[in-house]
Amino acid sequence: MGIFDRMSRVIKSNLNALVDQAEDPAKLIDQTVLDMEAELKNARGELVSTLGTAKRLVAKAKEHEAAAVDWERKAVLALEQGDEDLAREALRRKATATAEARATTDHAAQAEGAAEQMKSALDTVEKRIADLKARKPALAAQVRQARAQGARLTGNAEGSSAFDDLDRMSDRIGRLEAEVEAAQVLDDPNRAALDARFRELEKNSGNVHVEDELEGLKRKLRGG
Numbered sequence: 001m002g003i004f005d006r007m008s009r010v011i012k013s014n015l016n017a018l019v020d021q022a023e024d025p026a027k028l029i030d031q032t033v034l035d036m037e038a039e040l041k042n043a044r045g046e047l048v049s050t051l052g053t054a055k056r057l058v059a060k061a062k063e064h065e066a067a068a069v070d071w072e073r074k075a076v077l078a079l080e081q082g083d084e085d086l087a088r089e090a091l092r093r094k095a096t097a098t099a100e101a102r103a104t105t106d107h108a109a110q111a112e113g114a115a116e117q118m119k120s121a122l123d124t125v126e127k128r129i130a131d132l133k134a135r136k137p138a139l140a141a142q143v144r145q146a147r148a149q150g151a152r153l154t155g156n157a158e159g160s161s162a163f164d165d166l167d168r169m170s171d172r173i174g175r176l177e178a179e180v181e182a183a184q185v186l187d188d189p190n191r192a193a194l195d196a197r198f199r200e201l202e203k204n205s206g207n208v209h210v211e212d213e214l215e216g217l218k219r220k221l222r223g224g
Contacts, residue, residue: 007039007125025143029136036129043122050115057108064101068094075214079221087217091210 014032017023071094078087132139 010035010039026140033132040125047118050111054108054111057104061101061104064097068097079217088214091213
């Protein structure tokens with residue numbers, strides 16, 4: 001179960017418990033705050049980890065870009081020495097490094113996007129926790145009154161907004177589980193094998209491009 005799913009369940013569970021006539025609403029609200037703060041702390045740690053992943057991927061993309069530049073330099077050097085086969089191989093490796101840089105940059109963008117979504121949601125949770133703390137006495141009184149009148153705790157005109165907000169927030173947090181999968185995909189054990197297969201396809205289909213680039217470098221060296 002992911003961090004956001006756990007947080008959503010915490011809210012749902014405590015909201016449902018408020019309906020129970022045997023539970024003290026003030027104590028339940030206190031427990032809701034404690035549970036949400038614990039999950040918030042865990043989620044902040046996950047956010048830091050996702051940001052770290054994005055940072056590492058950005059650095060890795062730059063390494064691949066630098067490698068591509070270096071392989072082109074080596075291709076030029078090989079042509080200057082008259083070794084066309086070696087130059088061709090250097091250009092193939094440049095193409096591989098370029099593809100790796102592009103894929104890694106895409107993964108970094110996914111991680112950064114997931115982190116932004118997480119941060120936005122967690123900021124909202126933090127504000128809701130502060131609101132719940134501030135309004136605890138009034139909310140507890142509203143729950144007691146609703147119970148005494150046999151009314152539902154949500155959906156009525158009086159005093160329902162805080163619980164409706166929490167309920168909606170629970171749904172929103174639950175949906176985040178799918179939205180942050182972009183970050184989790186980065187750790188997918190099957191992803192490396194899949195990327196390798198696509199790189200092989202790109203390599204096989206890139207031979208024409210390598211030949212074109214080789215001709216371009218030869219023209220440059222001839223001054224054309």
